[in-house]
Every structure is written in C-alpha cells, then in structure tokens.
Amino acid sequence: MKMLLAGEWVDRAKAIEVRDPFDNSLIDTVPRADAADADKAMAAAAEGFETARRMTVYDRAQVLFRTARIVEGRLEDFATTIAREGSKTIREARKEARRCVNTLTASAEEAKRIQGETIPFSSFPGGEKRRGYYERVPIGIVLAITPFNDPLNLVAHKLGPAVAAGNSVVLKPATVTPLSGIKLVEAFMEAGLPPLIMQVITGYGAEIGDALVADPRPRMISFTGGVEAGLRITKLAGLKKIGMELGSNSPVIVWRDADIEWAAETCVSGAFWAAGQNCIGVQRIYVHRDVYEPFRKRFVEITRGYKIGDKLKEETDMGPMITEGEARRLEGWVREAEKAGARVLAGRRREGALLEPTVLENVPKTAKVHAEEVFGPTVNLYQVDDADQALAEANGIAYGLHAALFTRDVDMAFKLAYGLDCGGVMINDSTDYRLDSMPFGGVKNSGLGREGIKFSLQEMTEPKVICWYLPKS
DSSP: OOEEETTEEEOOSSEEEEEOTTTOOEEEEEEOOOHHHHHHHHHHHHHHHHHHTTSOHHHHHHHHHHHHHHHHHTHHHHHHHHHHHSSOOHHHHHHHHHHHHHHHHHHHHHHTTOOOEEOOGGGSTTOTTEEEEEEEEEOSEEEEEOOSSSTTHHHHHHHHHHHHHTOEEEEEOOTTSOHHHHHHHHHHHHTTOOGGGEEEOOSOIIIIIHHHHHOSSEEEEEEESOHHHHHHHHHHOOSOEEEEEOOOOEEEEEOTTSOHHHHHHHHHHHHHGGGGOOTTOEEEEEEEGGGHHHHHHHHHHHHHTOOBSOTTSTTOOBOOOSOHHHHHHHHHHHHHHHHTTOEEEEOOOEETTEEOOEEEESOOTTSHHHHSOOOSSEEEEEEESSHHHHHHHHHOSSEESEEEEEOSOHHHHHHHHHHSOSSEEEESSOSOOOOTTSOBOOEETTEESOBSHHHHHHHTEEEEEEEEEOTTO
C-alpha cells in the first residue's frame, strides 16, 4: 500500500514489510518514509488547512457521514485487515470496525454542535457599550500518532474530530499495523475530502518521529502510546497543545456481595481481549477474602477454556501478541514474578507470539507484572479484607485510566467509585468498556487531556472572542 502526501498516493524505494504475527506471513508493504517526506507532509497540511477552515460545517459532516457509510459497506474487509495485521481475532476485529463506523458518525453529528456563547461585557464597569461572544475555531494542523492495538478505531478517534473541527491532519500510524489506517484514509478520499486536508505517512518512529513532532507547523499532537514515547514527545514538541493517552494498569475490586459468575466472566474477557494488549484491560483484581476462593476457581476455569490460535477462525478466543519479541518480554516478566514468589494458576506457556492467558497470585509488588503496564495476556489476583485496603492497593500504582468494581451495595459502590484515582470507573462491569462518545483519558502516568468525540473537539478547537463597541447603544 502507498502513503498519501500532497494529494498523491506515493511509494518509496525502501519499504516496510507488514506481517501477520500469527504465522509471520507477509500481508503487504508500505513506504519507508524519511525526514524529507515528513517535511513534505507538513507543507501540504499547511496548505490543506486553508481549505479545511473554509469548509462549511455541513460539508465537513457530510464527508464524515459518507466515510462512515463506506466503512460500514466494507465491514468484513476492514475487519479482516485488522485481524491479519494485528492481534485481534476476527470477532474482535468486527467489533472494532463497527465502532469505527460509530466514531465517524458521532464526529459528523458533533461537528454541528461546536458552539460558543455570548459574553456579558456589561458585567464590569466600562463594558456597558460592548456586546460580543466567542466562537470555537479550528486549531490548525493536527499531528495524529496512533498505536497498533486498535489500528482502525483509534485512527478514527483522531481523524474524525480533526475533520469535524475544520483542521488538517497528518497521520502517522503504527509501523506494525499501518494498513487499517491507510484504508480509512482511502475511504475519506472516496467520500470527497479535499486531499490536502489529510496526509498519511508511514515509517519508523526512530526515522521520522522527531521530525514530525519537532516541526513548528502542527498546533496539536494527539498521541496514543507508551509513557517513554510520551515523555520524549513532550521534550521535543515545543509550543503545541498535546493530548496523550499513555496506557494503564487497571485495577478491579470484587466485593463480598458481588455476582461472582458475572464478575469472573467479564473480567476474563477484560483481561484477555486482543491478547491483553489493551490500555483499559484488566490487570489487577482485588477480591474480598470472603469470596476469594470461589472467584479464583471460576476465573481460572473460564481462562483455561479459552481457545487460542488462528485469528481468522470464528471459534478462536485469543490470538497472538503483536510480535514474538513482545511475547518473550512478557514471558520473562512472568518468570521473574515466579522467582520472587508468585504462583501461576493458569497459562504461561508460549509458542512464537502466542502466550497462553496467564493468571497469577501472590505477586510481589516489586514484580514488573504488578507495577508496570503488562500490555499482554496476564492478570494478577489478590485478597483484601476491607474497602480502605482495596482502595490503597488499587491506587498504589503510577497509572490511573480505568478502574472497576463489583458490588450490590450502593453505598459501597459510591465509596469505592469516588475513592478510586482514575479517569473512569466501571461499576459491575470490566475496566474494558468504552463508549466512543464519552470522555476518555486518565490521571498520573495515564496521560493528558481527554478523547471522546465531543471532548476531542474541545481540544482541537480554540475559543475566539468577538467584541463590538457600540457607542450609540
């Protein structure tokens, strides 16, 4: 596949292979861009912004509606691309493709709700003869850098609001999963978006990342990825608005009155969806001592029943991690925890990029699988005696994106929900739930700002004040 620069689909002499992590088969190649290509993308985006800012709200919305319909009409093709280039099973990939349709549709709808307000200038002496308001205007060029784990919908979460707001955008998709994002850009072009408004550049972050981030022309960087990359971006970006979703280490509290069957079932799904490579995936489960044994037994039973393997088979529950190197990395973390005293209740075996769904208990706090974001198919079980202990343990990590709790006690639900230090709390559900229109983001090392269409639009626009002096009023 090619990249879109300055209105043309272009190739390069050097290419990057895109391979299926399940069997390492070659799917396609993409151009290996360089710093000169990054400069070309920014120059074209600067020209494209002049077109984007003049588009009517109606025209922006119609492009987004048409793009959504194109994706919806090719849902299986998009799903197959997601499944092949990444870790998701075909069933998981279909859900992502459907969510992409929703994200684009919501972006079209929210484009019509970018509103300002009148300003009461007479609220302070000297303003009696002044009338005015503010409106929200496009910010300019948005640099969108997206991860591998949701290669279509997380791209839509950046492109949709950027177009809705009247901005131009430069997309840098994940190097290992660029095909879904390119297909989405193709759909935008087919839907009638003026081509200079959107650029897609493919390449290694080490070769083009610094040039894109440090370029003074973008007015906002929207990044989803790891903490280390996020810290580097903040050092290089200069005077730009930055929105970052940097992952998590999501805790769940299972109280003694919880529906154990439902809690176990939904937490297994939340832990191992997309092979655990999910920023809001379940990683730590704190279970009240009174129900720890029945919960552990059921959780392990469901985990052991998971079918892993070929992502394109309908019966497969979990596919491989994104690379064999990542699977080896997490396998090493599990062995490290074992040596420190952790007990493996299920899983641990690895074959290539396939790592079995793994359940641990007695995990020491010094272990990486406890303190870091594992971003893979492992989950830890812990016992707690009271609510204060549960909150202290859940909050005792440098991340705070999503948390969850299971209880039938409304008072306890409020106590725990307001005590959890994070961006979102799911009650009687897994941490792995997100509505594409809700505010999404975290505290501490989990990021800066919020995504979710309405909230992204706030980030991707700026207020502009218009004040009239009316001497005869």
